[in-house]
Amino acid sequence: MKLLNEIQQATIDGRAPEVAQLTQQALDEVMSLDDIINEGFISAMSIIGEKFKNNEIFVPEMLIAARAMKAGLKVLEPLMLAGERKYLGKIIIGTVKGDLHDIGKNLLGMMLQGGGYEVIDLGVDVTPDKFLAAVKEHQPQVVGLSALLTTTMPFMKETVKVLGESGLRDQIKILVGGAPISQRFADEIGADGYAADAGSAVELVKAVLS
Ligand code: B12
Numbered sequence: 001m002k003l004l005n006e007i008q009q010a011t012i013d014g015r016a017p018e019v020a021q022l023t024q025q026a027l028d029e030v031m032s033l034d035d036i037i038n039e040g041f042i043s044a045m046s047i048i049g050e051k052f053k054n055n056e057i058f059v060p061e062m063l064i065a066a067r068a069m070k071a072g073l074k075v076l077e078p079l080m081l082a083g084e085r086k087y088l089g090k091i092i093i094g095t096v097k098g099d100l101h102d103i104g105k106n107l108l109g110m111m112l113q114g115g116g117y118e119v120i121d122l123g124v125d126v127t128p129d130k131f132l133a134a135v136k137e138h139q140p141q142v143v144g145l146s147a148l149l150t151t152t153m154p155f156m157k158e159t160v161k162v163l164g165e166s167g168l169r170d171q172i173k174i175l176v177g178g179a180p181i182s183q184r185f186a187d188e189i190g191a192d193g194y195a196a197d198a199g200s201a202v203e204l205v206k207a208v209l210s
Helices: 002-013 016-028 033-053 059-081 103-114 128-138 150-165 183-189 198-209
Strands: 090-095 118-121 142-146 173-177
Touching: 002 016, 002 033, 002 059, 016 033, 016 059, 033 059, 059 103, 090 103, 090 128, 103 118, 103 142, 103 198, 128 142, 128 150, 142 150, 142 198, 150 173, 150 183, 173 183, 173 198
Parallel strands: 090 118, 090 142, 142 173
Antiparallel strands: none
């Protein structure tokens, strides 16, 4: 528990090398990936988010904390990706237009890969047309849209609309997620599913594909 608190604090402080080292130590002590991610990193990011909202910290500090979290995730990556290679399905993921947040989307990608799915990551600031082009090219079963800003949520709606008009809609399931997203919003925009975190997203993908 103490170690997870240390990971959380070092992430908040943006001490990337120390986060990497503490994460390795947590793995050596056989702590679960879920505990490290949830109690170490995600809890740190919600504290950072609160501090930012209250003007106690600003974008540079948020960025430095995000880098520290990435350094920790890098240590976990080989374990998260260690799944079987025979894919259960193909999934395209991306952060929608105007939005540069990618930590949650990356985590989602790693968990899905670990869960046995082939993941094609389109990156951040992905326009609806780019999602459509990728669907045509890769023919996935699932498309996962991520948004962290309330101002970019309309582009999620736009992406669902563009995919809807393409004639390919019945061949794909569209899932949405990100801190400001809810099941209600997913229903409103005509998405096929919503999950609050990357772990539940893997379950959701299993469910929509079954
Ligand atoms: C780190 C961070 C940044 C970093 C991002 C670095 C990076 N490479 O991602 C930087 C500094 C760049 C940044 C910039 C900005 N940010 Co910022 N940021 C954050 C912060 C602190 C953490 C986000 C994060 O990584 N969380 C951890 C991850 C693991 O969680 P997650 O993304 O929610 O993902 C999980 C789930 O949601 C889910 N999930 C995510 N995507 C998907 C997709 C699918 C399909 C599914 C099923 C599930 C799923 O699974 C994930 C894993 O469990 C949040 C606060 C917060 N608590 O969210 C603010 C926050 C999102 N940012 C905010 C703001 C305002 C900004 C800026 C506008 C600030 C500015 N003035 O410039 C810019 C916008 C830049 C842009 N155009 O995108 C606000 C948004 C407010 C709002 N209502 O829209 C927040 C909420 C802070 C706050 N409290 O005010 N930010």
